[in-house]
Amino acid sequence: SMMAVAGGTGASAFLPVYLRGARGASEGEAAFSVLFLVIGWSIAAFVASKAQERFHATFVVQAGSALLFTFALAATAVTAFELPVAVLLATLFMMGSGIGTITTGGLTLLQGRANPTEMGRVTSAHQFLRSLGFAYGAAVGGAVLFFVIAQQIDDVESIRDLLGGEDAALNEAAVASLQDGFVWALAATTIFTLITVISAFKLVRNRSNYPDPSVLVRPV
Numbered sequence: 001s002m003m004a005v006a007g008g009t010g011a012s013a014f015l016p017v018y019l020r021g022a023r024g025a026s027e028g029e030a031a032f033s034v035l036f037l038v039i040g041w042s043i044a045a046f047v048a049s050k051a052q053e054r055f056h057a058t059f060v061v062q063a064g065s066a067l068l069f070t071f072a073l074a075a076t077a078v079t080a081f082e083l084p085v086a087v088l089l090a091t092l093f094m095m096g097s098g099i100g101t102i103t104t105g106g107l108t109l110l111q112g113r114a115n116p117t118e119m120g121r122v123t124s125a126h127q128f129l130r131s132l133g134f135a136y137g138a139a140v141g142g143a144v145l146f147f148v149i150a151q152q153i154d155d156v157e158s159i160r161d162l163l164g165g166e167d168a169a170l171n172e173a174a175v176a177s178l179q180d181g182f183v184w185a186l187a188a189t190t191i192f193t194l195i196t197v198i199s200a201f202k203l204v205r206n207r208s209n210y211p212d213p214s215v216l217v218r219p220v
Contacts, residue, residue: 021174
Protein backbone atom coordinates (compact mmCIF):
# COMPACT_ATOMS: atom_id res chain seq x y z
CA SER A 1 0.00 0.00 0.00
CA MET A 2 2.84 2.40 0.79
CA MET A 3 4.45 1.88 -2.63
CA ALA A 4 1.08 2.21 -4.35
CA VAL A 5 0.33 5.52 -2.66
CA ALA A 6 3.86 6.81 -3.30
CA GLY A 7 3.73 5.87 -6.97
CA GLY A 8 0.22 7.10 -7.56
CA THR A 9 0.35 10.42 -5.74
CA GLY A 10 4.02 11.44 -5.96
CA ALA A 11 4.13 13.38 -9.21
CA SER A 12 0.42 14.20 -9.14
CA ALA A 13 1.10 16.36 -6.08
CA PHE A 14 2.67 18.79 -8.54
CA LEU A 15 -0.05 18.43 -11.17
CA PRO A 16 -1.59 21.88 -10.52
CA VAL A 17 1.83 23.52 -10.98
CA TYR A 18 2.37 21.61 -14.22
CA LEU A 19 -1.06 22.46 -15.61
CA ARG A 20 -0.76 26.15 -14.79
CA GLY A 21 2.80 26.57 -15.96
CA ALA A 22 3.08 24.23 -18.93
CA ARG A 23 -0.52 23.81 -20.11
CA GLY A 24 -1.91 27.29 -19.43
CA ALA A 25 -4.71 26.17 -17.11
CA SER A 26 -6.38 28.64 -14.79
CA GLU A 27 -5.88 28.43 -11.05
CA GLY A 28 -9.36 26.96 -10.60
CA GLU A 29 -8.88 24.36 -13.32
CA ALA A 30 -5.53 23.34 -11.90
CA ALA A 31 -6.96 22.98 -8.40
CA PHE A 32 -9.90 20.92 -9.70
CA SER A 33 -7.55 18.52 -11.51
CA VAL A 34 -6.48 16.75 -8.32
CA LEU A 35 -10.02 15.49 -7.76
CA PHE A 36 -9.82 12.91 -10.55
CA LEU A 37 -7.32 10.71 -8.73
CA VAL A 38 -9.24 11.05 -5.46
CA ILE A 39 -12.58 10.20 -7.10
CA GLY A 40 -11.07 7.12 -8.74
CA TRP A 41 -9.59 6.08 -5.40
CA SER A 42 -12.92 6.44 -3.57
CA ILE A 43 -14.97 4.57 -6.16
CA ALA A 44 -12.44 1.75 -6.43
CA ALA A 45 -12.26 1.32 -2.65
CA PHE A 46 -16.00 0.64 -2.59
CA VAL A 47 -15.89 -1.64 -5.65
CA ALA A 48 -12.91 -3.56 -4.23
CA SER A 49 -14.71 -4.21 -0.96
CA LYS A 50 -17.61 -5.71 -2.91
CA ALA A 51 -15.28 -7.68 -5.20
CA GLN A 52 -13.76 -9.41 -2.18
CA GLU A 53 -17.10 -11.10 -1.58
CA ARG A 54 -16.45 -13.11 -4.76
CA PHE A 55 -12.68 -13.04 -5.23
CA HIS A 56 -9.77 -13.64 -2.88
CA ALA A 57 -8.16 -10.43 -1.63
CA THR A 58 -4.82 -11.40 -3.18
CA PHE A 59 -6.43 -11.36 -6.63
CA VAL A 60 -7.98 -7.96 -5.90
CA VAL A 61 -4.61 -6.54 -4.86
CA GLN A 62 -2.92 -7.98 -7.94
CA ALA A 63 -5.57 -6.54 -10.25
CA GLY A 64 -5.21 -3.15 -8.61
CA SER A 65 -1.43 -3.18 -8.86
CA ALA A 66 -1.56 -4.08 -12.56
CA LEU A 67 -4.09 -1.31 -13.15
CA LEU A 68 -1.98 1.24 -11.29
CA PHE A 69 1.26 0.34 -13.08
CA THR A 70 -0.38 0.33 -16.51
CA PHE A 71 -1.90 3.76 -16.13
CA ALA A 72 1.17 5.22 -14.43
CA LEU A 73 3.04 4.33 -17.62
CA ALA A 74 0.16 5.76 -19.64
CA ALA A 75 0.24 9.03 -17.69
CA THR A 76 3.96 9.34 -18.35
CA ALA A 77 3.45 8.77 -22.07
CA VAL A 78 0.49 11.15 -22.25
CA THR A 79 2.55 13.88 -20.61
CA ALA A 80 5.64 13.21 -22.72
CA PHE A 81 3.66 13.51 -25.97
CA GLU A 82 1.62 16.45 -24.63
CA LEU A 83 -1.71 14.82 -25.37
CA PRO A 84 -4.89 16.65 -24.30
CA VAL A 85 -5.25 17.36 -20.60
CA ALA A 86 -8.52 15.41 -20.54
CA VAL A 87 -6.60 12.25 -21.45
CA LEU A 88 -4.11 12.89 -18.65
CA LEU A 89 -6.92 13.38 -16.14
CA ALA A 90 -8.51 10.11 -17.29
CA THR A 91 -5.25 8.25 -16.64
CA LEU A 92 -5.08 9.81 -13.18
CA PHE A 93 -8.62 8.62 -12.48
CA MET A 94 -7.56 5.09 -13.37
CA MET A 95 -4.41 5.40 -11.25
CA GLY A 96 -6.61 6.40 -8.33
CA SER A 97 -8.74 3.34 -9.04
CA GLY A 98 -5.65 1.17 -8.77
CA ILE A 99 -4.65 2.74 -5.46
CA GLY A 100 -8.12 2.31 -3.97
CA THR A 101 -8.21 -1.34 -5.01
CA ILE A 102 -4.79 -2.08 -3.53
CA THR A 103 -5.25 -0.31 -0.21
CA THR A 104 -8.64 -1.90 0.43
CA GLY A 105 -7.48 -5.40 -0.46
CA GLY A 106 -4.21 -4.96 1.41
CA LEU A 107 -5.96 -3.98 4.61
CA THR A 108 -8.20 -7.04 4.33
CA LEU A 109 -5.16 -9.30 3.96
CA LEU A 110 -3.50 -7.80 7.02
CA GLN A 111 -6.63 -8.08 9.13
CA GLY A 112 -7.08 -11.67 7.97
CA ARG A 113 -3.75 -12.63 9.49
CA ALA A 114 -4.11 -10.64 12.70
CA ASN A 115 -5.59 -11.81 15.96
CA PRO A 116 -8.75 -9.98 17.07
CA THR A 117 -6.74 -8.22 19.78
CA GLU A 118 -4.30 -6.90 17.15
CA MET A 119 -6.87 -5.41 14.77
CA GLY A 120 -6.40 -1.88 16.04
CA ARG A 121 -2.63 -1.99 15.74
CA VAL A 122 -2.76 -3.57 12.29
CA THR A 123 -5.18 -0.96 10.99
CA SER A 124 -3.13 1.87 12.49
CA ALA A 125 0.07 0.50 10.98
CA HIS A 126 -1.60 0.30 7.58
CA GLN A 127 -2.76 3.90 7.84
CA PHE A 128 0.71 4.99 8.94
CA LEU A 129 2.36 3.31 5.96
CA ARG A 130 -0.12 4.98 3.63
CA SER A 131 0.85 8.33 5.15
CA LEU A 132 4.51 7.53 4.55
CA GLY A 133 3.60 6.78 0.95
CA PHE A 134 2.29 10.31 0.48
CA ALA A 135 5.48 11.74 1.96
CA TYR A 136 7.91 9.54 0.02
CA GLY A 137 6.07 10.01 -3.25
CA ALA A 138 5.96 13.79 -2.97
CA ALA A 139 9.61 13.90 -1.91
CA VAL A 140 10.82 11.83 -4.86
CA GLY A 141 8.51 13.52 -7.35
CA GLY A 142 9.51 16.99 -6.20
CA ALA A 143 13.21 16.17 -6.11
CA VAL A 144 13.19 14.84 -9.67
CA LEU A 145 10.99 17.68 -10.93
CA PHE A 146 13.21 20.45 -9.61
CA PHE A 147 16.43 18.62 -10.46
CA VAL A 148 15.44 18.47 -14.12
CA ILE A 149 14.28 22.09 -14.08
CA ALA A 150 17.54 23.22 -12.47
CA GLN A 151 19.54 21.45 -15.19
CA GLN A 152 17.75 23.40 -17.92
CA ILE A 153 17.30 26.89 -16.51
CA ASP A 154 19.32 28.95 -14.07
CA ASP A 155 16.46 30.63 -12.22
CA VAL A 156 13.81 28.31 -10.78
CA GLU A 157 12.14 31.00 -8.68
CA SER A 158 9.30 31.44 -11.16
CA ILE A 159 8.48 27.74 -10.80
CA ARG A 160 8.64 28.03 -7.02
CA ASP A 161 6.25 30.99 -7.23
CA LEU A 162 3.76 28.80 -9.10
CA LEU A 163 4.15 26.14 -6.43
CA GLY A 164 3.28 28.79 -3.84
CA GLY A 165 0.08 29.67 -5.69
CA GLU A 166 1.34 32.95 -7.11
CA ASP A 167 0.82 34.10 -10.70
CA ALA A 168 4.11 33.91 -12.57
CA ALA A 169 4.76 34.43 -16.27
CA LEU A 170 7.07 31.71 -17.58
CA ASN A 171 9.28 32.11 -20.61
CA GLU A 172 9.60 29.35 -23.20
CA ALA A 173 12.65 27.83 -21.54
CA ALA A 174 10.88 27.64 -18.17
CA VAL A 175 7.79 26.08 -19.73
CA ALA A 176 9.91 23.47 -21.52
CA SER A 177 11.83 22.66 -18.34
CA LEU A 178 8.59 22.27 -16.37
CA GLN A 179 7.24 19.97 -19.08
CA ASP A 180 10.36 17.79 -19.02
CA GLY A 181 10.57 17.85 -15.24
CA PHE A 182 7.01 16.61 -14.80
CA VAL A 183 7.56 13.81 -17.31
CA TRP A 184 10.64 12.61 -15.44
CA ALA A 185 8.86 12.96 -12.09
CA LEU A 186 6.09 10.70 -13.37
CA ALA A 187 8.65 8.24 -14.71
CA ALA A 188 10.47 8.17 -11.36
CA THR A 189 7.35 7.58 -9.29
CA THR A 190 6.23 4.88 -11.74
CA ILE A 191 9.11 2.82 -10.33
CA PHE A 192 7.14 2.68 -7.07
CA THR A 193 4.20 1.19 -8.96
CA LEU A 194 6.47 -1.44 -10.51
CA ILE A 195 7.59 -2.44 -7.01
CA THR A 196 3.91 -2.65 -6.10
CA VAL A 197 3.24 -5.11 -8.93
CA ILE A 198 6.20 -7.30 -7.99
CA SER A 199 5.16 -7.34 -4.33
CA ALA A 200 1.53 -8.08 -5.15
CA PHE A 201 2.30 -11.09 -7.31
CA LYS A 202 4.62 -12.50 -4.66
CA LEU A 203 1.51 -12.87 -2.53
CA VAL A 204 0.62 -15.89 -4.67
CA ARG A 205 3.37 -17.91 -3.01
CA ASN A 206 1.91 -17.36 0.43
CA ARG A 207 -1.75 -17.19 -0.49
CA SER A 208 -2.60 -20.13 1.76
CA ASN A 209 -1.47 -18.04 4.73
CA TYR A 210 -4.17 -15.46 4.01
CA PRO A 211 -7.71 -16.62 4.71
CA ASP A 212 -10.41 -15.99 2.15
CA PRO A 213 -12.16 -12.75 3.21
CA SER A 214 -15.53 -14.31 2.39
CA VAL A 215 -15.15 -16.73 5.30
CA LEU A 216 -13.91 -14.22 7.84
CA VAL A 217 -16.29 -13.59 10.71
CA ARG A 218 -17.43 -9.99 10.58
CA PRO A 219 -19.14 -8.20 13.46
CA VAL A 220 -22.82 -7.55 12.92
